[in-house]
Amino acid sequence: MTDVATQRVPEKYACGETFVPKSRYIDPEFLQLELDRLFTQVWQVACREEEVPEPGSYYEYCIGRQSIVVVRQKDRSIKAFYNTCAHRGMKIVRGTGCASEGDLRCEFHGWRYALDGRSSFVPCREEFASRPREQWGLQSVHVGTWGGWVFISMADDPPDLLEWLDPLPTALAPFRLQDMRYRWRKRTFLPANYKTVIDAFIEGYHTPGTHPQTLRAAQGPRPTTEPALPQEYTYAPYTPTITYKNHSRFIYTQRPETASRDSARQRQAARPEVFANSMQYNYLEVGSLVTERDYRAAQQLATMEPSEIPPFVLYHKMCEELALAEGVDFPKMSMEEYFAGNGDWHIFPTLVILVEKSCLLGYRMLPDADDPNRCTFEMFSLEHFAPGEVPETSWQEFERWQDHDGWGELPTQDLKNIGAIHAGMHSKGFDGLWLNTAQEMSIRNEHAIADRFIFGVGQR
Numbered sequence: 123m124t125d126v127a128t129q130r131v132p133e134k135y136a137c138g139e140t141f142v143p144k145s146r147y148i149d150p151e152f153l154q155l156e157l158d159r160l161f162t163q164v165w166q167v168a169c170r171e172e173e174v175p176e177p178g179s180y181y182e183y184c185i186g187r188q189s190i191v192v193v194r195q196k197d198r199s200i201k202a203f204y205n206t207c208a209h210r211g212m213k214i215v216r217g218t219g220c221a222s223e224g225d226l227r228c229e230f231h232g233w234r235y236a237l238d239g240r241s242s243f244v245p246c247r248e249e250f251a252s253r254p255r256e257q258w259g260l261q262s263v264h265v266g267t268w269g270g271w272v273f274i275s276m277a278d279d280p281p282d283l284l285e286w287l288d289p290l291p292t293a294l295a296p297f298r299l300q301d302m303r304y305r306w307r308k309r310t311f312l313p314a315n316y317k318t319v320i321d322a323f324i325e326g327y328h329t330p331g332t333h334p335q336t337l338r339a340a341q342g343p344r345p346t347t348e349p350a351l352p353q354e355y356t357y358a359p360y361t362p363t364i365t366y367k368n369h370s371r372f373i374y375t376q377r378p379e380t381a382s383r384d385s386a387r388q389r390q391a392a393r394p395e396v397f398a399n400s401m402q403y404n405y406l407e408v409g410s411l412v413t414e415r416d417y418r419a420a421q422q423l424a425t426m427e428p429s430e431i432p433p434f435v436l437y438h439k440m441c442e443e444l445a446l447a448e449g450v451d452f453p454k455m456s457m458e459e460y461f462a463g464n465g466d467w468h469i470f471p472t473l474v475i476l477v478e479k480s481c482l483l484g485y486r487m488l489p490d491a492d493d494p495n496r497c498t499f500e501m502f503s504l505e506h507f508a509p510g511e512v513p514e515t516s517w518q519e520f521e522r523w524q525d526h527d528g529w530g531e532l533p534t535q536d537l538k539n540i541g542a543i544h545a546g547m548h549s550k551g552f553d554g555l556w557l558n559t560a561q562e563m564s565i566r567n568e569h570a571i572a573d574r575f576i577f578g579v580g581q582r
Contacts, residue, residue, distance in 0.1 A: 131577045137569050143554040144547045146569065147315040153494040157186035160471065160575045163277045165286045167473050167486065168192050171270050172303060174200060178221040178237060182213075183274065186491045190263055191215050192272050193226070193237050200267065202274045203239050203260035207231075214260070226260075235260050269299035270504075271473075286368055293463040296455035297477055302504035304515040305481070306409065309500045310523040312537070314544035316472065316487040316497035320568070322536055322543070323485050324468040326361025326372050327561040330354060332535050336400070340390055343402035347531070363563040368571055370564035373465040397433035398424035407531035410483035410503035411476060415448060416441045441480060449508035453479055468564055470571050481505040495544060499523070501533065 131137075134145045135152060146152050168183035174194040181192045182205055189205035191214060205213050212230040221227075225242045226235045234243035241258035244250070264275040266283035268291060273283055284291050312319055322328065330337055330350045337354050338345035350358070360377035363370060390396055401420035405412040412420065419440040423433060438460075445452040466476050476483040482504040490496040500517075507513075520526045523537050546552060557566055573579040 130579055131573055135577075137566065137573075140557045140559055140566065141554055142557065142566065142569055144552060145554075147318055147544070147547055148494055150492075150494055153315075153489060153492075155576050156489065156572065157188075157491070160572055161185050161276075161489075162188070163275070163280070163575045164471060165266070165273045165275045165280060165283055166471060167271045167469070168202065168265075168274045169272050170304070171200070171267060171272055171300075173218065174272070176220060178224065179219075180215050180221060180226070181218050181272075182215050185488060188276065189213060190274050190276075191226075191260075192265070192274070193221075195237050200265055200272055201238060202263045202265040202272070204263060206261075207233055208241070208258055208260065209233050209244075267300075269294065270302060287469070288368070289366060290369065290467065290469065294467075294477060295463075296453055296459045297463055297479060297482075298453045298506070299477070299482065299504070301451070301453075302482060302506055303512045305413075305503040305505045305513065306518075307500065307502035307515055308518045308520070308526065308529070309498065310520040310526070312497055312499045312523065313495060313541045314497060315494050315547075316489040317568070318544045318547070319485075319487045319497060319499055319540055320468070320472070320474065321555075321565050322540060323474045324370060324372065324466065324564040324568075325363065325558075325562045326359060326374060326466065327558050329361065330358040332539060333532055335403070335531070339396045339399040339403070341399075343399045343406060345399075345403070347535075361561050363561060363567075365563055365567040369470050370468045370567045371465045372561070372564060373461075392433065393428055394426045394433040394436065395424040397437060401437060403532075408483065408533065409528075409530045410481055411478050413480045413505055415444050415450075416480055419444050438479070445480060445506070449511075450480075450506050452506060455479070468568065470568060479506075501529070 134149075135143060137143065166185065168190060169181040169192055173179075173181050174192055177194050177196045177198065179194040183190045183192060190202055191205040192200060192202045195201055205215060207214055207228040207230065209228065209231060212228050214226050214228055214235065221237065225237065227233070232243070232245050233241070236242045239260035239262055244258065264277065264280050266273045268283060268287055280286070334350035334354070335345040335347045337350060337358060359374045361372045361374055363372045398420040401412050402417060402424070404410070405414070405417040405420070419437060423437050423440060426436070429436075435457075442452050460479065464477055466474065468474050472486050472488055474485040484502045484504065486500040488498040488500075490498070518526070523529065529537060555565065557563065570580070574581070
């Protein structure tokens with residue numbers, strides 16, 4: 123199973139070209155390697171910029187046992203620090219808030235820190251032994267922003283953030299993700315390794331098996347969810363993976379050998395109401411990828427007769443016109459730019475985004491500090507809003523995902539699978555993941571990236 127490229131990886135963790143051992147998902151030792159060697163070295167999303175809106179606003183980001191505080195500065199720049207008092211290690215902040223007094227205060231002994239991390243007050247300072255000035259303050263971590271997200275890195279000398287993110291900054295620039303704001307955001311905890319959850323959202327091969335209704339747009343906006351028949355798989359979406367040095371992407375397209383096989387099916391797919399049904403479904407049962415404005419455009423499209431203009435093109439034109447008419451600074455782009463950025467992106471290690479012109483569906487999965495069989499799962503939607511229409515939102519948190527019935531039909535199908543997928547990995551009859559060479563290489567790619575940091579295999 124081990125080849126030259128993985129000879130420095132311990133055998134129990136070594137991946138083949140299309141094989142990933144289950145030990146990388148269920149072994150506590152591997153989780154510790156990830157937390158010690160991977161998450162301490164890579165750029166990772168801490169929060170959105172709008173989550174630290176004003177000077178003094180802070181956000182606590184936890185990854186494993188590391189707590190990082192992101193702080194908006196007086197000049198509106200952003201800094202980040204290890205969230206630990208230089209005195210006795212007490213957390214300086216917990217959760218989110220605003221340092222209304224102009225500095226951060228330790229609730230244990232009252233030590234204070236300026237927003238830029240410098241020590242600003244120590245009770246009875248003269249009673250302490252002398253220390254270098256920098257040792258009295260908070261220890262900084264690297265911070266950067268892109269697309270409206272705040273990224274942090276605990277590495278001593280991380281790569282340039284835009285270099286790390288390549289090719290996302292170029293491919294997604296026309297979508298102006300930095301101008302989007304939350305429509306809604308939810309958080310829960312799942313009985314699975316964080317990668318088990320990530321893997322379910324970075325490949326489209328599972329679509330006909332898990333989401334058969336998406337194959338049946340001709341039935342209407344809410345098609346049946348009966349299991350797909352074997353013949354339906356023939357015309358299922360084809361979702362090839364594109365891998366990059368640090369990230370991956372997959373797109374929905376048609377399998378070349380079946381794209382023109384059934385002329386009747388092609389004519390049906392070209393009908394405006396069939397395409398409109400899919401868009402309406404996304405609004406009704408995903409709650410993202412389609413905004414309320416887009417939904418109204420899809421309803422109108424469903425009443426139109428076929429023409430020389432493809433429904434896809436009509437829909438995008440109608441969405442743009444409606445958004446502009448309602449005061450939205452809608453992103454302008456060519457179809458070539460749209461297809462270069464549209465798709466399902468895995469921003470390694472923990473963020474997944476599905477990008478459309480008007481909105482974005484996102485997921486983030488964070489490992490548990492001790493248990494490889496548990497993780498935090500976040501799901502959110504971002505949109506382009508008209509001025510004054512950005513809603514007030516906060517993280518809705520549910521201890522069990524079943525405690526909330528508003529995930530939508532399609533996400534619920536995924537959530538129902540997650541626990542069973544991970545439980546099955548513990549079976550003596552299962553050695554590891556055998557991956558589809560065209561549609562699941564995003565999964566193999568994430569492990570190749572991780573091995574660069576955990577085991578020093580390949581170039582960082």
